[in-house]
Amino acid sequence: MLHLEQVAGGYDAEPIVQDIHFSVGKGEFFGILGPNGSGKTTLLKMISGLLPCIEGSISIGEQHISDFSRKELAKKMAVLPQLTSHAFPYTVKETVALGRYAHHKGLFQTWTAADEQVVQEVMQQTKIVSFQDQSVQELSGGEQQRVFLAQALAQEPEILLLDEPTNHLDLAYQKELLDLLKQRAIEQKLTVISIFHDVNLASLYCDRLLLLSQGKTMALHAPDGVVTEAMLKDVYRTDIKKHAHPTIAKPQMHLVPKYEDKTNHQVIINASMLECREDHIALRSPKPLRTLSSGVCGAGIGWYQQFVNRHVSKDYDCSDHYEDMHAYLEKHGFDTSQTVGMMTAVQLKDAAYGSWEKENFSLLTVVTAGVGNATDSTAVKAATTPVPQGTINTWIFINGKLSEEAFIQAVITATEAKAKVLQELDIRDKRTNTVATGTSTDSILIAATQSGADLPYAGTATELGELIGKSVYTETKKALKNYKKRGNYDSA
Amino acid sequence: MSIRTFLQSKYIVAYTVSILFLIAAAITAISVGSVTVPVGDIVHVIAAHLFHFPVSDQVDPMYENIIFQIRLPRVLLAGLVGASLAIAGAAFQGLLRNPLADPYILGVSSGASVGAVITIFFNISLPFLGLYTLPVFSIATALLTILIVLFFARKVEKTMRVETIILTGIIFSSFLGSFISLMIALTGDQLEAIIGWLLGSVSMRGWDYVGIIIPFFVIGALLLMINSKELNAMSFGEERAQHLGVDVQKRKLVILAAGSILTGAAVAVSGAIGFVGLVIPHLTRLLWGPDHVHLLPLSIITGSGFLILTDLVSRTIISPRLLPIGVITALIGAPVFAMILIKQRKGSRGGL
Known part of the structure; x- marks a missing residue:
């Protein structure tokens, strides 16, 4: 589906990420991990076409992404951004309907029945139908994130890119969002590529993980091969304990705080x-x-x-x-x-x-x-x-x-x-x-x-x-x- | 389906209300003045000219003269200036994702003003242009300004994010502003002319000025309206718009150019009239929603109606003296706007 070959790139001529090489298959849930400043977002921006590659190539199927027009690319690939504030009070439905932009041709193409159907479908899947006439600004963070997910899904993409999609969301919404994505990946073969801040969430949902450090690949493997004490201690430079998840076979990490509580020490x-x-x-x-x-x-x-x-x-x-x-x-x-x-x-x-x-x-x-x-x-x-x-x-x-x-x-x-x-x-x-x-x-x-x-x-x-x-x-x-x-x- | 019909009916109401407002404003403005022209005669005379039938003898020929030589061109000019500023403001607010942006934010008005002030200061009158020297000069300097702003913005940063463009615009604005102040300080006889022009007015311009602004208005407004979906996408941010499939770099340039043409032309024919470009789009958005497909045309209608009304007030309130129209736009606009804003905020809080 998506191939990266020896990719290097960043802002201006200075490469922030280097030598990135991987392929993501159809329907795969692929996670990108790494400490702050490791180049995760840069890499994602390069994949989504916002930043050019300095070296190497990124292609979807057989075609290099720079050979797609903006609209063609938007039909192949959608991006769910991090939660941001919005200047204007668009309604939920207007916001979701913007996802159909890439499917419209020419100057005066009007809204079709097919557009309407897609929009209704994705609003149902993301459970936002009930507030479709409300302004996006009035919604909670979790609801807003669902609206923008619906917008991205209305593009009917084959690949969905996410930059820390669960940032600012509370626990239940984090799980709900990722469950929905995972289900889409399994049932409709949507390819999901997501940056994660939370190692444990990444381990729970991803089929494979790419661990970046200082712009270079540290590990590329199923969660078991990446979420290891030695690997994470090395990359994140902190004390971490690995523990199995109590009900599913995925590794989880626990931080070990350094402070000592002297009052209780001598019990x-x-x-x-x-x-x-x-x-x-x-x-x-x-x-x-x-x-x-x-x-x-x-x-x-x-x-x-x-x-x-x-x-x-x-x-x-x-x-x-x-x-x-x-x-x-x-x-x-x-x-x-x-x-x-x-x-x-x-x-x-x-x-x-x-x-x-x-x-x-x-x-x-x-x-x-x-x-x-x-x-x-x-x-x-x-x-x-x-x-x-x-x-x-x-x-x-x-x-x-x-x-x-x-x-x-x-x-x-x-x-x-x-x-x-x-x-x-x-x-x-x-x-x-x-x-x-x-x-x-x-x-x-x-x-x-x-x-x-x-x-x-x-x-x-x-x-x-x-x-x-x-x-x-x-x-x-x-x-x-x-x-x-x-x-x-x-x-x- | 009920939602779609609801939305459709919402916009039908929006257009009906706005157009009625515009027509009412125009007819009142043609009718009221030192000589009051009966509304029936106005309709009759305009219809006669539009459909080429002879004006009935019952209409006083003086009325025909007043309507055609004085009031109609003035109303049309006020309407076109108001429309240009309002749609340019709406587009800039959407593009810059900032409800506080106005058409002057990129230094276009300062550019246009510099052209005009130079013309007045040196008393320039070019042979072919004659009376048009000032507006032509003014539009030229406005366009030159936006080109320089964009050129420098690109120098600063290749991708030309809107923040960079705004900053560059502000820098140019204050640079050109102090240039204007310098000329005012140096000026002698033309002081009143310059100040009068800077405060803005649509009086005594005649049909020639209407003719000057029309082509710029049509081109600018059309360019903006065919980009209304892109404006919707870009008001969620440039990256977001790009991900949705918008060719952001190209569209951004087209929108900036169109907005600058509209603003430059408006400033050239009437001076820098404040407030319309900021408040009308804001007001229209509050009333009918932020969808640019409707926001742009509705801003045109409301903006022209508003400026026709304020011009009427400016020439009648202390008649026979004229108040600068820019003073009135703010005097009327600010309280009305504040009222609507407060009402809206209260309403939405009650609704939550």
């Missing part, structure tokens, strides 16, 4: 912070902790500041435990967006906890344990009856800086230690009568302060793994003994 989580009550055990950390957890709320990976293990009665109706948990947390003054919440039917007096220390880090392990529905995970069948009580909730707070794999290894290590306790105490799955490995509703929390000693691994061969194993083993055993003392060991 050590210890047993004195625990708030043990009859209806819940809670821990409020002075600063958010990096957590990996299962539970009713705040599950998954995140940053949380409050941790609650709530007691519920044996015959708790768990039809809508999520809502119920939220209501409970709010009632007791916990911010639900900041809280990891778990529940158990075990008496909280039986909880066992202890601080454990090594030379350069420490941890606090809290366990509440009941084994009313102990199961053997290797022989598990779906529980047939409502579970009476008993679940093992394990919290491990680590005063140190963990890597992502350390979190996962910590879960493995803790789970192994728990299984060992059940084995030693010979707790059995009542349905299969084999040794249990846990209960069917166990939850775990690993929370780290992310300050202090670097703890990259938490396997059993490491100091951290060793401490997790020992502490979970010890506290779980204590908790189960308490539980047994209460006499409901077998009766449960």
Whole structure:
């Protein structure tokens, strides 16, 4: 569709971009990225014919773009500009209708039925029909941008060029606009070439990305090959962390701010912070902790500041435990967006906890344990009856800086230690009568302060793994003994 | 479909209202004066001349003389000057994307004035031109000015963005303005003549001046009207217009040249009459919308009606003395315009 061959160009004779070489296929969504001053806009202006090439050539199909007349070029290629202010109050429809200019021949060609149809179609697609008689000046930024998109689409172009189309738009409009473009690209094979300021948006929508730096090509590849920590750190000269998108297979970048918040730096989580009550055990950390957890709320990976293990009665109706948990947390003054919440039917007096220390880090392990529905995970069948009580909730707070794999290894290590306790105490799955490995509703929390000693691994061969194993083993055993003392060991 | 019929009916109303205004202004201006001519006689005499039938004996021959020798040429000249300034203003505002632009922004009027002032100052009267020396000189210097402005704008920047052109125009405007001031300072006997000319007037010009401005008006107005779609596109910005398929460089030059021809001719026959070129297009846009396809012709009609009316006021208000027409345009125009602007703003705020 569009070919650039060794293109160089810029204002006057001084090339701002150099040696640009790529082709964009029909229906492709092609993104241009780069820091300020890297030549993105210059390149786009050259493609749209506003600036001449000093070297090389740009062609559409087989024809060089300078061989097109202005009108012919406008039928092939449309441009959606950045949002600007407008001097005169044209109506939405008048504005969109200007998109048909290139399709009119001669001096006196009038508006045809075909023109009207195209204009109505694009106004419907961009959802602006309802305000077609309003002045463009009266619309919000997002609506204005849709009007100019409709104008560009009314040109019926094969290629659409965009210069940071989402600039100044709020989140929902950004997504709406890009969704619409992506759909046009997929369904009507519209070729889209867009400059992006936002690396993450570019990664989400583009099939391929061109990364420019100082007017030269740094990378030209699918998002996975361009949106990498090393590449972006090098080009943008800033600290960046890459992370997968939670629901689609596209890389996303996170900035890492440089400032240090000294007030929170020296937080050590210890047993004195625990708030043990009859209806819940809670821990409020002075600063958010990096957590990996299962539970009713705040599950998954995140940053949380409050941790609650709530007691519920044996015959708790768990039809809508999520809502119920939220209501409970709010009632007791916990911010639900900041809280990891778990529940158990075990008496909280039986909880066992202890601080454990090594030379350069420490941890606090809290366990509440009941084994009313102990199961053997290797022989598990779906529980047939409502579970009476008993679940093992394990919290491990680590005063140190963990890597992502350390979190996962910590879960493995803790789970192994728990299984060992059940084995030693010979707790059995009542349905299969084999040794249990846990209960069917166990939850775990690993929370780290992310300050202090670097703890990259938490396997059993490491100091951290060793401490997790020992502490979970010890506290779980204590908790189960308490539980047994209460006499409901077998009766449960 | 309902929208299209709505739009069509909107413009039918617009043209009807404007044309009625123009006709009413013209007839009033021909009728009113030191001698009042009955409206029936005016219609009769003009119709007789248009369709070549003899003027009835019942009409006083003096009326015929007043109409034909004095008032009609004066009204026609005022109308043509008002039309030229208004359409040129509309085009410049669209092209420069600035509702505050007027036809004088590029220094054209200063150029024309320099020509006129030189003519008066040196008392030049060229053999072939005679009375026409001043307007011809004036149009020539106006065109020369716009050529020099464009030449320098291109020197400054190859693509000649409108901002560059405006800046160059302003520089030339003030340069030529001080040149005029210099001549005024040096002048003796002709002071009144120069000041009178600078303030602008359409009095005592006769049919010759009507004949001078007509060809420039027709060419300029036609050139602008065939570029009305391009003006629409360019009022969204030059790059935008180029992306929409407009050959911006070429069209821009045509529009600038046409606007300058209109302005130069108007200044040459009547002096620098302010306010019309700024306010009439603005007013027309407020009333009927910014679409140049209709804005340009409507500005012509409204502009000519407006200047005919202001000329009428200027010659009657302190009769038998004449007020400079430029004074009246601003005196009447400014408050009316302010009122409409305030009303419009309030209306749109209520509507939101």
